[in-house]
Amino acid sequence: MSPPLITHDYTADPSAHVFEGKVYIYPSHDRETDIEFNDNGDQYDMADYHVFSTSSLDPPYDSVTDHGVILRTEDVPWASKQLWAPDAAHKNGRYYLFFPARDKSNIFRIGVAEGPTPTGPFVADPEPIPGSFSIDPAAFVEPDTGDAYLYFGGLWGGQLQCWKGNSSSASTEKGGEAKLDEHGLPPFDATLQGPQEPSGPNVHALFPKVAHLAPSMHSFLSPAQDLVILAPETGAPILADDHDRRFFEAAWMHKRNSTYYFSYSTGDTHYLVYATSKSPLGPFTYAGRILEPVLGWTTHHSIAEFGGRWWLFHHDCELSGGVNHLRCVKVREILYDDEGRILPVEGE
Numbered sequence: 160m161s162p163p164l165i166t167h168d169y170t171a172d173p174s175a176h177v178f179e180g181k182v183y184i185y186p187s188h189d190r191e192t193d194i195e196f197n198d199n200g201d202q203y204d205m206a207d208y209h210v211f212s213t214s215s216l217d218p219p220y221d222s223v224t225d226h227g228v229i230l231r232t233e234d235v236p237w238a239s240k241q242l243w244a245p246d247a248a249h250k251n252g253r254y255y256l257f258f259p260a261r262d263k264s265n266i267f268r269i270g271v272a273e274g275p276t277p278t279g280p281f282v283a284d285p286e287p288i289p290g291s292f293s294i295d296p297a298a299f300v301e302p303d304t305g306d307a308y309l310y311f312g313g314l315w316g317g318q319l320q321c322w323k324g325n326s327s328s329a330s331t332e333k334g335g336e337a338k339l340d341e342h343g344l345p346p347f348d349a350t351l352q353g354p355q356e357p358s359g360p361n362v363h364a365l366f367p368k369v370a371h372l373a374p375s376m377h378s379f380l381s382p383a384q385d386l387v388i389l390a391p392e393t394g395a396p397i398l399a400d401d402h403d404r405r406f407f408e409a410a411w412m413h414k415r416n417s418t419y420y421f422s423y424s425t426g427d428t429h430y431l432v433y434a435t436s437k438s439p440l441g442p443f444t445y446a447g448r449i450l451e452p453v454l455g456w457t458t459h460h461s462i463a464e465f466g467g468r469w470w471l472f473h474h475d476c477e478l479s480g481g482v483n484h485l486r487c488v489k490v491r492e493i494l495y496d497d498e499g500r501i502l503p504v505e506g507e
């Protein structure tokens with residue numbers, strides 16, 4: 160069993176990047192709460208972010224440094240609560256922190272904050288990214304061209320299912336097209352919040368979203384689109400009832416050789432899985448499991464290359480003895496076979 164990477168505090172949803180020769184980890188900062196547990200995730204009531212760095216990923220993790228708070232709810236004019244899983248990117252000689260939070264209407268949006276170094280100081284935009292919604296942003300900057308993309312989405316508490324007409328997979332209101340706003344978004348359907356999602360024979364799953372980021376990194380070049388994930392055996396989209404393989408949350412993109420790997424959590428079946436494509440916009444084809452269920456309900460990760468090895472950063476609830484919303488970040492090496500398939504690792 161690998162030990163927690165960070166032990167003095169609860170951390171989760173680790174987004175890892177190599178910046179300036181070191182690994183920087185941007186996790187959620189879990190905290191104790193009196194909020195009753197529910198399937199909407201209200202107990203995940205985080206209020207700030209810390210950033211961590213390390214020059215070694217092998218135990219005993221002596222070089223892990225907590226750089227302190229880099230953003231708080233009160234630093235974000237549009238946010239009301241729940242700073243969930245963040246990510247960071249480097250472009251234009253600047254660093255960008257992408258984060259979801261509920262706005263003042265209780266709707267999850269995605270914000271961006273910019274700073275001069277991997278540890279900030281970060282200054283948040285006064286409004287969320289126009290056209291953004293749902294949770295779990297993952298930024299990917301194409302190494303060769305600098306083109307940047309933001310992947311996001313999450314079911315149930317993540318509200319992806321509340322934006323029905325936005326998805327080419329979803330039906331719109333009876334007999335007609337949903338009316339879209341200037342960012343391509345339909346009205347938010349609050350009655351679909353919580354543990355709800357499409358189901359039924361031949362209904363395909365809701366897809367995660369991808370948006371091409373503008374060169375400034377503060378807006379989308381065009382409305383977010385579906386990131387289609389196909390079943391290899393049919394070539395058709397993964398079905399909604401296929402809970403072992405359908406996208407739930409925790410989007411992550413990495414590129415190895417010329418292949419794009421989109422990895423994600425299956426939520427209520429608790430797997431980390433991945434799909435591959437030759438384009439960052441897909442379509443992707445489901446390729447297999449990376450990690451079996453861990454201790455705790457959620458599973459969320461990132462994948463990065465450091466020191467000539469590939470690493471899976473993830474979390475479980477070992478540090479709290481199994482309390483779902485008090486998690487701890489871990490790391491372990493992952494290997495690929497000769498065809499570029501990720502070799503599955505065991506749960507703990």
Ligand code: FUB
Nearest residue numbers: 203243244408409457459
């Ligand atoms: O940390 C809050 C939420 O739990 C994340 O946004 C999800 O991915 C899940 O890990």
